Amino acid sequence: LCLWHILYNVLEAFGPGGKAVEGAARVRILDDIILLSQCASPDRFHRCATAIARGWAEEFPQSQSVKTFSDYFIKTHLGTDFGKSGWYYGASPSGVPRNHSVESWNRYSTKQTNKQTIT
Numbered sequence: 469l470c471l472w473h474i475l476y477n478v479l480e481a482f483g484p485g486g487k488a489v490e491g492a493a494r495v496r497i498l499d500d501i502i503l504l505s506q507c508a509s510p511d512r513f514h515r516c517a518t519a520i521a522r523g524w525a526e527e528f529p530q531s532q533s534v535k536t537f538s539d540y541f542i543k544t545h546l547g548t549d550f551g552k553s554g555w556y557y558g559a560s561p562s563g564v565p566r567n568h569s570v571e572s573w574n575r576y577s578t579k580q581t582n583k584q585t586i587t
Contacts, residue, residue, distance in 0.1 A: 471505045474555045481540050488533040497524055509558040517546050
């Protein structure tokens with residue numbers, strides 16, 4: 469997964485219409501995930517990621533939705549493969565861990581296929 473997909477999944481996990489996690493918690497979580505994506509090494513990512521995710525629930529103790537989201541994020545994006553998905557810069561030190569050009573081509577190709585199907 470690339471960062472875009474992580475953010476997309478996160479917004480979906482925020483609940484129906486993305487409304488279960490709102491306000492300051494929502495901004496903090498998104499900012500922290502973008503900050504995590506900048507980690508330059510697996511070691512730094514590992515040290516920061518779980519602490520940050522657990523910190524969300526501690527910072528917003530009154531919000532069960534933040535606790536639920538924190539558990540989801542740790543399990544889904546920091547789980548057994550802990551950061552091996554390549555969504556942070558340090559996962560691919562010799563190259564850019566993004567697949568935007570592939571995603572762009574897929575989007576273009578899908579649109580072209582859909583146009584041909586409709587006409």
